[in-house]
Amino acid sequence: MSPGELFRFSARGLSGHGLRTVLSxxxxxxxxxxxxxxxxxxxxxxxxxxxxFASLGTNILIVLPGKTETSGTVGAGGVPNDLTLDDARAVQxxxxxxxxxxxxxxxxxxxxxxxxxxxxxxxxxTHQYKDARQLLMQRGSFLPEEEMSRGSxxxxxxxxxxxxxxxxxxxxxxxxxxxGWRMRVIGVLAKQGVKMGMDFDDLxxxxxxxxxxxxxxxxxxxxxxxxxxxxxxxxxxxxxxxxLVDRHDEEDFTVITQDSVLSTFTAVLGVLTLVVGAIxxxxxxxxGIGIMNVMLVSVSERTREVGxxxxxxxxxxxxxxxxxxxxxxxxxxxxxxxxxxxxxxxTALVRLYPVFPAxxxxxxxxxxxxxxxxxxxxxxxxxxxxxxxxxPVQALAGR
Amino acid sequence: MAESTAMIRLQDIRRTxxxxxxxxxxxxxxxxxxHAGEHIAIMGPSGSGKSTLLNxxxxxxxxxxxxxxxxxxxxxxxxxxxxxxxxxxxIGFVFQFFHLVHRLSASENVELPMIxxxxxxxxxxxxxxxxxxxxxxxxxxxxxxDQLSGGERQRVALARATIMxxxxxxxxEPTGNLDSKSGRAVLDVLGGMxxxxxxxxxxxxxxxxxxxxxxVLVLVDGRIVRRVASSQMGDIMxxxxxDEAE
Numbered sequence: 001m002s003p004g005e006l007f008r009f010s011a012r013g014l015s016g017h018g019l020r021t022v023l024s025x026x027x028x029x030x031x032x033x034x035x036x037x038x039x040x041x042x043x044x045x046x047x048x049x050x051x052x053f054a055s056l057g058t059n060i061l062i063v064l065p066g067k068t069e070t071s072g073t074v075g076a077g078g079v080p081n082d083l084t085l086d087d088a089r090a091v092q093x094x095x096x097x098x099x100x101x102x103x104x105x106x107x108x109x110x111x112x113x114x115x116x117x118x119x120x121x122x123x124x125x126t127h128q129y130k131d132a133r134q135l136l137m138q139r140g141s142f143l144p145e146e147e148m149s150r151g152s153x154x155x156x157x158x159x160x161x162x163x164x165x166x167x168x169x170x171x172x173x174x175x176x177x178x179x180g181w182r183m184r185v186i187g188v189l190a191k192q193g194v195k196m197g198m199d200f201d202d203l204x205x206x207x208x209x210x211x212x213x214x215x216x217x218x219x220x221x222x223x224x225x226x227x228x229x230x231x232x233x234x235x236x237x238x239x240x241x242x243x244l245v246d247r248h249d250e251e252d253f254t255v256i257t258q259d260s261v262l263s264t265f266t267a268v269l270g271v272l273t274l275v276v277g278a279i280x281x282x283x284x285x286x287x288g289i290g291i292m293n294v295m296l297v298s299v300s301e302r303t304r305e306v307g308x309x310x311x312x313x314x315x316x317x318x319x320x321x322x323x324x325x326x327x328x329x330x331x332x333x334x335x336x337x338x339x340x341x342x343x344x345x346x347t348a349l350v351r352l353y354p355v356f357p358a359x360x361x362x363x364x365x366x367x368x369x370x371x372x373x374x375x376x377x378x379x380x381x382x383x384x385x386x387x388x389x390x391x392p393v394q395a396l397a398g399r
Numbered sequence: 400m401a402e403s404t405a406m407i408r409l410q411d412i413r414r415t416x417x418x419x420x421x422x423x424x425x426x427x428x429x430x431x432x433x434h435a436g437e438h439i440a441i442m443g444p445s446g447s448g449k450s451t452l453l454n455x456x457x458x459x460x461x462x463x464x465x466x467x468x469x470x471x472x473x474x475x476x477x478x479x480x481x482x483x484x485x486x487x488x489x490i491g492f493v494f495q496f497f498h499l500v501h502r503l504s505a506s507e508n509v510e511l512p513m514i515x516x517x518x519x520x521x522x523x524x525x526x527x528x529x530x531x532x533x534x535x536x537x538x539x540x541x542x543x544x545d546q547l548s549g550g551e552r553q554r555v556a557l558a559r560a561t562i563m564x565x566x567x568x569x570x571x572e573p574t575g576n577l578d579s580k581s582g583r584a585v586l587d588v589l590g591g592m593x594x595x596x597x598x599x600x601x602x603x604x605x606x607x608x609x610x611x612x613x614x615v616l617v618l619v620d621g622r623i624v625r626r627v628a629s630s631q632m633g634d635i636m637x638x639x640x641x642d643e644a645e
Contacts, residue, residue: 005514016502308498311459312512313487313563316479392459396498 001318010325017298024294025334027287028372032338033345034280035368036360040346042273044358046266051357052196053262057133059230060258061237063091063223063244067252081248082219085148085209090247091223095239100226102129103148103208107215109179111157111204113165120161121203122178124211125224132226135200140172140187143207151210155183160201162188178204179214233257277364281371287334288375295327295383306387307395320388327380328373335372339365405468406566406598407433407456412465412475414451414621425451426462427621435566438590438599440609443618449602450571452618456600457490457569458482470566487516491560495572497552499544499559505551506531506540509558516563530558534588550581557588567598574608586611 001009014021065083088103095101105124110117129135130142138159144152155178162171162185171185183206192200212218227236237255245251299306309319346358412429415422426448433439441449454460455467458474467475474485499508506527513523531537534554544552553573560568573589574582582605590611593599601608609615617625 001515001517009514012502304498305500308500309511309515310483311457311486311492311498312515312559313483313485313490314512314515315483318515393454396459396494 001321006321006325007329010322010329013298013302013322013326014329017294017301020294020297021330024287024290024330025337027290028284028331028334028375029337029341031280031284031287031375032335032368032372033341034283034338035277035364035371036339036342037345038276038280039273039364040342040358040360042269042276043361043364044356046269046273047357047359048355049265049269050262053258053265057226058258059227059233060132061225061227061233061240062256062258063087063225063240064254064256065219065252067254081250081252083223083253084219085212087244087247088220088223089148090243091225091240094243095225095236097228097232097236097239098225099228100128100132100224102126102132102224103220104129104222104224105208105211105215105217106221107211107217109204109214110177111155111161111165112177113174116165116167118161118164118202120158121198122211122214123198123203123205124208124214125205126208129205129224132224133195135192136190138188138190140185142187143205144186146207149209151207151213153181153183153210154186154207156187156189156205157185158189158199158201158203159191160199161204178206181210181214183210233259273361273364277367284368284371284375287372288331288379291327291330291376292379292382294330295323295380296386298326299323299383299387302387303390303395304398306390307392307397310390310392311396316388320384323384323387324377324380327384328376331372331374331376331380332369335369338368338372342368405432406435406437406470407431408466408468409455410466410468412452412455412462412467414448414455414460415463424621426455429465429621429623431616431623433567433598433600435598436593436596437614438593438612439601440612440615441600441602441618442604442606442609442615447618448621449618451621453569453571453600453602456567457492458485487512488563489566491563491565491568493553493556493560493568493570493573495575497544497549497556497576499552499555501544504541504543505536505547505555508544508555509562511559512563526562527558530562531555533591534558548581549577550584553577553581553585554588557585557592561592561597565597567600568592570599570601572603573601574603574605582608 063083065081085103088101091098092101102125107122108119109122110119112118125143126148127143127145135142140156142156144154146152155176157165157171165171165176166174171188174185175182176185177183189200194200206214208220225236225240227233237257240255241251244253306319342360346360349358350356409429409431412426413424414426415424429452441452443449451460455462462475465475466473469485469489474482477485500511503511509527509530510523513526527540528537531540534557536551536554536558539547539551544555547555568589570589574585577585586608589599589601601612603609613628615625615627616623617627
């Protein structure tokens with residue numbers, strides 16, 4: 001019996017109990033679609049995070065105050081030193097491989113122009129921040145090149161903030177109030193969107209020392225450093241560490257690199273994708289049990305047919321093949337339909353939320369197909385073996 | 400019609416079944432020879448072992464003891480795979496309830512044994528056409544079993560049973576589910592096949608069916624109690640009534 005004829009005969013066998021076949025098919029379809037959709041969401045989350053980190057700029061290191069480790073005895077731990085402008089200056093001076101060093105202070109203030117006012121995040125930094133974060137300007141200029149401690153009364157606005165405050169008027173050159181400070185608008189950022197949780201469209205940027213005075217702080221929130229090249233990142237990290245340890249007499253700060261955070265997130269989200277895929281695969285197992293049930297009922301209903309086939313000289317293996325092929329047909333067809341359904345759902349999702357790059361990883365697509373086919377064969381084996389082992393006399397009598 | 404060579408030789412065939420604690424002797428000491436081209440009828444009351452004998456002759460069942468030679472080959476103790484080959488190439492079956500596959504057309508039902516035997520499609524088509532023509536069902540080739548009358552279904556089953564050109568055709572009550580007219584038509588087809596050399600063994604309750612045979616074997620309680628030649632078949636019913644009374 002050729003594979004084509006086996007396929008045709010088995011397909012005709014399934015057509016004999018259409019509704020049951022369709023319901024069983026649906027189980028596999030939903031199982032495979034679940035695997036595809038959930039792994040696509042996991043993969044989408046992973047790519048979203050990667051995109052977000054990439055939006056930080058390239059080859060970025062961030063210095064944060066405090067050390068995330070346990071040391072000393074309980075209650076005897078020292079208070080970490082703040083990060084200061086002097087620290088940023090020392091890094092800029094001593095670490096030649098650092099292309100840009102941008103100290104950052106952060107707070108929220110009310111920005112007003114005339115009667116219009118808006119509470120927004122205010123980020124204090126230097127002109128180097130623009131290049132490190134690859135920011136683009138819509139109009140005007142970014143913060144001026146000046147010594148870190150010199151705080152001009154100038155402000156750069158995010159495009160949304162500028163639109164809200166000035167509506168149709170030209171913002172550049174106007175004077176706004178930031179908290180209690182009168183500041184001249186020197187530029188408006190191009191639309192950037194939300195990057196790493198910060199909405200660059202709806203903030204105000206001021207010189208770092210201005211920001212520190214505005215928020216009445218002597219310490220920095222972060223120091224952002226861009227290394228000259230990717231290969232220099234570790235070198236820069238070590239150099240920064242040495243400079244700051246020299247200044248603080250201890251390592252009471254944390255230097256994180258974009259790569260290390262990214263790889264941690266990628267690993268976590270990769271595992272998450274695997275886990276949700278595995279959870280979805282459970283539904284495939286349930287679908288497999290459905291197939292087994294359908295095939296057991298089919299064998300039971302077609303006992304006389306099996307007896308007839310035996311009387312006609314059809315061998316055990318051929319009968320096994322017929323029923324296994326029927327189970328495999330249900331599962332593989334269900335798998336293909338599941339892929340189609342998953343693809344449709346993901347396409348719809350991406351259209352609704354274009355910012356979320358959901359797409360199933362190739363391994364998940366192949367795994368779903370292979371597992372669905374395997375489910376059919378494995379769960380079809382018991383009914384098929386039962387059919388092939390029927391006693392012909394008993395089977396012909398329908399027993 | 401009967402030839403001297405024994406196509407089938409049964410020697411001391413016994414078949415017992417365990418039913419609960421009881422051992423049931425379905426066949427006891429069956430010794431019989433059937434020659435190529437013979438037409439044999441097996442009669443007997445219900446539970447006499449007719450169908451069990453037919454199942455053993457058709458290699459669907461194995462005797463508990465004894466020897467069964469089919470065309471000189473001892474087949475009683477072959478393994479399943481070898482028995483499958485014997486059934487495929489040497490034996491045809493016709494059943495009282497036709498046993499057609501309801502989702503397949505008449506021609507597809509006839510084609511079925513050849514598909515599993517791996518015959519090429521062109522040969523299958525040709526044989527199906529000839530076979531359906533031989534039983535007078537060419538116009539009904541594409542009909543499903545549900546669209547055929549009982550007699551037509553049995554003729555489809557006959558065409559299927561002989562499509563692999565078996566040496567022997569075993570029929571279990573072939574007219575038992577048919578009206579008399581359809582039954583006669585089926586018996587005519589069977590008779591024609593036997594005239595063409597096919598060895599025929601028919602299990603029946605119907606003396607009119609048995610009267611067409613060359614010999615009648617009468618079974619009672621698993622034993623052959625009468626062997627009646629066609630020339631001696633005056634009143635088979637009386638014989639059976641006598642046997643049942645005993």
